[in-house]
Amino acid sequence: MEQSQLTDLLGQMTLDEKIGQLLQITGDFYSDKAEERTGPMTQLGLNEDDLANAGTVLGVTGAEECRKIQTAYMKRNRLHIPTLFMGDVIHGFRTIFPIPLGLASSWDDEAAETMARVSGHEASVSGLFVTFSPMVDLVRDPRWGRVMEATGEDPYLNGKLAAAMVHGYQGDDLRGDTSRVAACVKHFAAYGAAVAGRDYNTVDMSERQLRDMYLPGYKTAIDAGAKLVMTSFNTVDGIPASGNRHLFRDILRREWGFNGVVISDFGAVKEMISHGVAGDERDAAKLAIKAGVDIEMMTVCYLRNLGDLIESGEIPEQVLDESVMRILQLKNDLGLFENPLRGADEAEERKVVMSQKHRNAARRVSEESIVLLKNEDAALPLDAANTVALLGPGARSTDLLGAWSWKGEEQDVTALDASLNEAGFQVQTTDEIFDYLDPSQQAIDAAVQLAGKVDVVVLALGEPSFMSGEASSRSDIRLPQAQIELFKAVQAVNQNVIVTLFNGRPLDLSDVQPAKAIVEAWFPGTEGGRALADVLLGKVNPSAKLTMSFPVSVGQVPLYYNVDNTGRPYENDPEGKYVSKYLDVSNYAAYPFGFGLSYSSFEYGQVEVSDSSFDAEHPLEISLTLRNTSERAGTEIVQLYVHDLVGEVVRPIKQLKGYQRVTLEAGESRRVSFTLSEQDVRYVHLGDRLESDPGQFDVMVGPNSRDLSEAIRVELF
Numbered sequence: 001m002e003q004s005q006l007t008d009l010l011g012q013m014t015l016d017e018k019i020g021q022l023l024q025i026t027g028d029f030y031s032d033k034a035e036e037r038t039g040p041m042t043q044l045g046l047n048e049d050d051l052a053n054a055g056t057v058l059g060v061t062g063a064e065e066c067r068k069i070q071t072a073y074m075k076r077n078r079l080h081i082p083t084l085f086m087g088d089v090i091h092g093f094r095t096i097f098p099i100p101l102g103l104a105s106s107w108d109d110e111a112a113e114t115m116a117r118v119s120g121h122e123a124s125v126s127g128l129f130v131t132f133s134p135m136v137d138l139v140r141d142p143r144w145g146r147v148m149e150a151t152g153e154d155p156y157l158n159g160k161l162a163a164a165m166v167h168g169y170q171g172d173d174l175r176g177d178t179s180r181v182a183a184c185v186k187h188f189a190a191y192g193a194a195v196a197g198r199d200y201n202t203v204d205m206s207e208r209q210l211r212d213m214y215l216p217g218y219k220t221a222i223d224a225g226a227k228l229v230m231t232s233f234n235t236v237d238g239i240p241a242s243g244n245r246h247l248f249r250d251i252l253r254r255e256w257g258f259n260g261v262v263i264s265d266f267g268a269v270k271e272m273i274s275h276g277v278a279g280d281e282r283d284a285a286k287l288a289i290k291a292g293v294d295i296e297m298m299t300v301c302y303l304r305n306l307g308d309l310i311e312s313g314e315i316p317e318q319v320l321d322e323s324v325m326r327i328l329q330l331k332n333d334l335g336l337f338e339n340p341l342r343g344a345d346e347a348e349e350r351k352v353v354m355s356q357k358h359r360n361a362a363r364r365v366s367e368e369s370i371v372l373l374k375n376e377d378a379a380l381p382l383d384a385a386n387t388v389a390l391l392g393p394g395a396r397s398t399d400l401l402g403a404w405s406w407k408g409e410e411q412d413v414t415a416l417d418a419s420l421n422e423a424g425f426q427v428q429t430t431d432e433i434f435d436y437l438d439p440s441q442q443a444i445d446a447a448v449q450l451a452g453k454v455d456v457v458v459l460a461l462g463e464p465s466f467m468s469g470e471a472s473s474r475s476d477i478r479l480p481q482a483q484i485e486l487f488k489a490v491q492a493v494n495q496n497v498i499v500t501l502f503n504g505r506p507l508d509l510s511d512v513q514p515a516k517a518i519v520e521a522w523f524p525g526t527e528g529g530r531a532l533a534d535v536l537l538g539k540v541n542p543s544a545k546l547t548m549s550f551p552v553s554v555g556q557v558p559l560y561y562n563v564d565n566t567g568r569p570y571e572n573d574p575e576g577k578y579v580s581k582y583l584d585v586s587n588y589a590a591y592p593f594g595f596g597l598s599y600s601s602f603e604y605g606q607v608e609v610s611d612s613s614f615d616a617e618h619p620l621e622i623s624l625t626l627r628n629t630s631e632r633a634g635t636e637i638v639q640l641y642v643h644d645l646v647g648e649v650v651r652p653i654k655q656l657k658g659y660q661r662v663t664l665e666a667g668e669s670r671r672v673s674f675t676l677s678e679q680d681v682r683y684v685h686l687g688d689r690l691e692s693d694p695g696q697f698d699v700m701v702g703p704n705s706r707d708l709s710e711a712i713r714v715e716l717f
């Protein structure tokens, strides 16, 4: 449709029809096949007119189902405006990829784009037009269950991966390429900074910190062309995001120029009553529409009150028209007026969903997402000459898809034991199934007995998927107690223990530190059992690196690498009393941001800079020679960090400003180069000015945020 036709259409709409466009309801109001319930269901008391006018639908998929709903909907809708199917395709539709915290550990933008491309394609042929992804919330607190959905603690990496996902979902021609879906960046903003890591809790920080650390990831994704933004449940500076005009009108729309659709999170508009900034649903509707929230998800504050607010003159109809136009524009950008089902197609659905090509893609990404945290005495790869027992709750588990795998099916998963057997590697197991949280004494005894008879034990531990994700915060981030007991009992009879982990957050791994090897597999997705087996057998050389710090203790949290130096840094006087430290644990992560091992070994040559200074016209070249000193090919993720020594406000002691995945044959060397521009070192000054500070900078390169080269000092003019 031409813009003029959209304007004409808007002109024909009644007030009720306009307000109806702003409502999103779950599919079970239209069909008994809707699956996705992601929030508190409340009785909305909708009538047939409401259903005929509701602008979008949450959580229905299936080409046939969507076709039925759309056909009936467009008949009942007086102006035959199509509805719009949206859903949560977070890291896969039916072919499930590693959870985002695992995918991010690949540091591979292409892997992120592949995940989105495959997931969006499967979603589109199944009738979805919009996915509520990428989630770009910066995270520093592993107590928060939704860290599994995030890509980590660094704004630069979060932004790069989110932009890659946006492109994977949307492609370059969203209207013409019906195998794509529109992306929705969430949760705006700073949902990951919930106080004490407790989901839905208060977020409170300076606007400068918000703009400097938390907003850049979202902005990179929005600059990549994301069509929608979702509000977050939390308050920002005392005002819930869904009613926060400064966040949405000032920053998102005016400063950033975002003219797409803003959708509330599930029930978030009405929840402003509970937050205490709205006395009733009418107040909540007023706050949200003034903030620029276009679609209200699964509450009816708009439906029940916007008409009165407009007729009373409290809200100009123009404000409503702007929201309706953005929604019509989104439907038009998706080509729905000409093709109300877009890519939905039963035949395509049967061909594309869970195709071998998609499974292969998921397997490759899983392989790149598995982090080798420890490998003492080359305990890994497994040696076929040894007798090996595979024990623990993860041994046969197919709970490998994670908490946001909606359409994923455990039946599609090959567990670790079957994967090892499939790869031709015989392991011994016990008959008893070992529960993640409450194993039987019989299972424990059998495990310990077998452990005492073999050369090597692979102990598959972790969290059940329901212990992470939304509304799943934990105050204690150790492994479940039963697993700690099992580890100790096995370790007592066999010193050669290899721990593998299926989990959705950084854990305190102190209890299993005596293991010879530790492999972090996250929830690795449909092909994750096979990917982990290939890593354990050495068919895949692990290359992944953490994007979120693993603490020594939950007492250190929030813990992250890009910290401020403070006035009394521990490093200045490690034996001193009056320095920033704890009496009972170290300041440092057990496994820091950027850390991950390989079966290869890499040597970092002397870091060189192109000049001793740089400026806005002359960026700095930073380079070094990387050598694979091992007997096998491998991939190293080389990282560039920068420290702004004197800022208008304190600056982190280091910040990631570049990364490269470098694959080298055994013995091969290669020159690795980075470019650092004046723009790269800008940050939000007082008064929200995004500028750089002339002065001295240290540049460092290394395999992770801790083990870095000697800093080279350069000057920015």
Ligand code: GLC
Pocket (backbone or CB within 6 Å): 038, 039, 088, 132, 186, 265, 266, 470
């Ligand atoms: C949930 C989540 C959000 C999701 C939405 C729709 O409550 O917070 O991430 O996209 O509801 O399912």
